Amino acid sequence: MDIEQPSRRTVVTLVAVAVVSVVLDLVFGAFRIRRTDGEDGRRVIESVPLPAPAEESDVSVEEAIADRRSRREYGERALERRELGQLLWAAQGVTEQSTGFRAAPSAGALYPLELYVAVGTPGVEGLESGVYRYQPRSHELARVSSGDVQSELQRAAVDQAFVEAAAVDIIVCAVDDRTTGKYGERGRQRYVPMEAGHAGENLYLQAEALGLATVSVGAFHDSQVRDLVGAPANERPLYVFPVGGRAQ
Ligand SMILES: Cc1cc2nc3c(=O)[nH]c(=O)nc-3n(C[C@H](O)[C@H](O)[C@H](O)COP(=O)(O)O)c2cc1C
Known part of the structure; x- marks a missing residue:
């Protein structure tokens, strides 16, 4: 039986396509997005790895x-993924893998804080608009919803205009139960807000070291911010940090 041999041109085209695919995979490998259920088992749309933080x-x-x-x-530029990863690491990153201890101290090492990132415009290079939750152990972002919520977040934050103007907003929430189980009411009233303060100062100082701009925002309607980031009823938002490049 005669089998028609592929033409030289077909072979060259196939080899070129294969080479281009391998190169694209190598170049964009760092941006690969995976679907997972998140570190804490909560449903997420996708997980996005962050570049390893600088120390x-x-x-x-x-x-x-x-x-x-x-x-x-x-400024009007998008943040680099490296910059966002560095900020999140400074606030809540795991700095000792063997124990799980983090960049900010925590009463009883119970870690009640959850960080969300509202990515809108100008956003973060290579990241879709949406709300993401930081996963400290894997240093990844878990996307929990799609779409830009920054203008609604601004309204929830008593219309402070810079909330929408920033490249992103980092929302610090707390799961009080993690701390009250051991420390009771003192944990809720004192320890958890103190921890938000520790994380917040780290965010400020890291933003400063990166030449970025941020401000701690405490004036907002709690339930509106909670709904916008899709946090469950047992989480309370404590801080909103708009972050962006510096205005020229
Ligand atoms: C708990 C807390 C809540 C704050 N809330 C807001 C806020 O809602 N809006 C705002 O513009 N600044 C807010 N700030 C920032 C203060 O206005 C700012 O820290 C103060 O003016 C001192 O300026 P500095 O941070 O540049 O030293 C808040 C600061 C803290 C500590």
Whole structure:
């Protein structure tokens, strides 16, 4: 039986397609998105890996403290994924893998905080608009919803205009039960808000060291912010941090 041999041109085209696919896979491998159920078993749309955080920089902690300001004017550029990952790591990243201890201290190492990121416009390079939850152990983002919620978040935050103008908003929520089980009411009234303060200061100082702009926002309607990030009823939002590049 005669089998028609593929033409030289067909072979060359097939080889070229294979080479281009391998190169694209190598180049965009770091941006690969996987579907998972998240670290805590909650349903997520997809998981997005973040670049490994840097553990050194040219800015000393003293310089970051001296220069830190609440900055409410933002540039129009998107954040790099590296920058967002660094901020989240500074606030709640795992810094000791063997124990799970994190960048910010926690009463009884019970870690009641959950960080959400509202990615809108200008957003983050290579990330779709939506709400993401930070997964500290794997240093990943879990997308929990799609679409830009920054304008609604601004309305929930008593219409403070910089909430929408920022590239992203980082929302610090707390699951009080994780702490009250051991420390009771003192845990809810004192320890959990203190921990939000620790995480928030780390965010401020990391933003300063990266040359970014942020401000801690405490004025907002709790239930509206909770609904916008899709947090369950047992989580309370404590802080909103709009973050962006500095305005020129
Ligand atoms: C608990 C808390 C809540 C805050 N809430 C808001 C807020 O809702 N809106 C705002 O513009 N700034 C807010 N700020 C930022 C303060 O206005 C700011 O820290 C203060 O003006 C001092 O300026 P500095 O941070 O540059 O030192 C808040 C700060 C803290 C500590």
